[in-house]
Amino acid sequence: MYFSLQCLILAVLIKYTISSAGDHSPYYQKCLEKCNLLNCTDDGQKFIDSSSEQPIILYLTQWSCEDECKYQCMWKTVDGFHERNWRTPQFHGKWPFIRLLGLQEPASVLFSILNAYVHLTMIRKFRREVRPDSPLSWLWHAFCLVCLHAWFWSAVFHARDFPLTELLDYACAFSMVLMSCYVMLIRLLRDKIPRFALVTITTFFIAFFANHVAYLSMGKFDYGYNMELNILVGTFTAICWFGWCTYNRIRQPYVWKCAIFVALTGIVMLLEIVDRPPIFYIFDCHSLWHLSTAPLVILLYSFAIDDCRYLRKKEIEGIDLGKKNP
Known part of the structure; x- marks a missing residue:
């Protein structure tokens, strides 16, 4: 039991350390969960609505439906932080970047x-x-x-x-x-x-x-x-x-x-x-x-x-x- 407790604490700490203020926030998590549920297939790769096709450049750079949800929810979370006069948050250890021609950075x-x-x-x-x-x-x-x-x-x-x-x-x-x-x-x-x-x-x-x-x-x-x-x-x-x-x-x-x-x-x-x-x-x-x-x-x-x-x-x-x- 002691060993199991140590593993549990370590797992929680690791999860916390690899998270950032942005992706760790409840607002981002709820936004991502809702977006995936309404728009993406179970594997998160494709859109449920066939009319929601991506521009060819995003398809070529392999932006999945889940990736699109993460990108959109990221900016909604950034706006939410700024409305409260909070600092711009990081997401998964990275600052938010404007996507140009399908390029992350x-x-x-x-x-x-x-x-x-x-x-x-x-x-x-x-x-x-x-x-x-x-x-x-x-x-x-x-x-x-x-x-x-x-x-x-x-x-x-x-x-x-x-x-x-x-x-x-x-x-x-x-x-x-x-x-x-x-x-x-x-x-x-x-x-x-x-x-x-x-x-x-x-x-x-x-x-x-x-x-x-x-x-x-x-x-x-x-x-x-x-x-x-x-x-x-x-x-x-x-x-x-x-x-x-x-x-x-x-x-x-x-x-x-x-x-x-x-x-x-x-x-x-x-x-x-x-x-x-x-x-x-x-x-x-x-x-x-x-x-x-x-x-x-x-x-x-x-x-x-x-x-x-x-x-x-x-x-x-x-x-x-x-x-x-x-």
């Missing part, structure tokens, strides 16, 4: 696409200005592919929030953080480790990422663990880059770009801490964070171009020196 979708576009534009510039046989050219191409994949799923998740799209968004976001750490280690250890060690490091990172995704996909999504791991890996990467940039600031003057990129990335991350209702119910702090990271990508690839050129120059000088001193 249109600003975050747009800015995710913008980040992907900047990565694609800068890797094209990288390919124009850096010879394909330059040292570590492959590394930055791999980094770009990982980032493009991550920003794609970010756009998909913010377009429509499903359990699968949520998992893919969080997993791919971590893949960018982990890939940044991988790039840092390979660059810093390039001249200090044998070639076989590169295979070992690569295998470790792939296995670590696979294990992380497998853990997140089992049972309830562990937001706390995922956030803590992202912060840990990101902080470690930033500290190592700063130390390396400081050490090489005289021999490689261009490293200031990397240092500024790391510093600004940390600063704009503060937007993730701010928890305020969206401006015009479209632009929240998370979407503005996505917007602020796009120009920083330009700075990072500028550093990558300069660094690959520097490594190629050093490689050529080493070959010439070897020829003169056989």
Whole structure:
């Protein structure tokens, strides 16, 4: 009985913690119950009245009858809160957003696409200005592919929030953080480790990422663990880059770009801490964070171009020196 009581209390606490003021309010719950009863089939997927067909864009973005009820009741609840001079409530841990073209969070979708576009534009510039046989050219191409994949799923998740799209968004976001750490280690250890060690490091990172995704996909999504791991890996990467940039600031003057990129990335991350209702119910702090990271990508690839050129120059000088001193 004691164990059962503990489980019951834990279940109540979990339900409370995953709820927000909006979806937890009796007004919202009654509105949702009434809407589902009058308009939706038992599974909540279709409308009872065949004349209540959705616009094609909502059908394509998979807005079910129950989803429509949640959206309509959300705004009725927001209006009810405002009539009582209460703060704008959250619903299921998210602020209310105006739906545009079937997209749940249109600003975050747009800015995710913008980040992907900047990565694609800068890797094209990288390919124009850096010879394909330059040292570590492959590394930055791999980094770009990982980032493009991550920003794609970010756009998909913010377009429509499903359990699968949520998992893919969080997993791919971590893949960018982990890939940044991988790039840092390979660059810093390039001249200090044998070639076989590169295979070992690569295998470790792939296995670590696979294990992380497998853990997140089992049972309830562990937001706390995922956030803590992202912060840990990101902080470690930033500290190592700063130390390396400081050490090489005289021999490689261009490293200031990397240092500024790391510093600004940390600063704009503060937007993730701010928890305020969206401006015009479209632009929240998370979407503005996505917007602020796009120009920083330009700075990072500028550093990558300069660094690959520097490594190629050093490689050529080493070959010439070897020829003169056989």
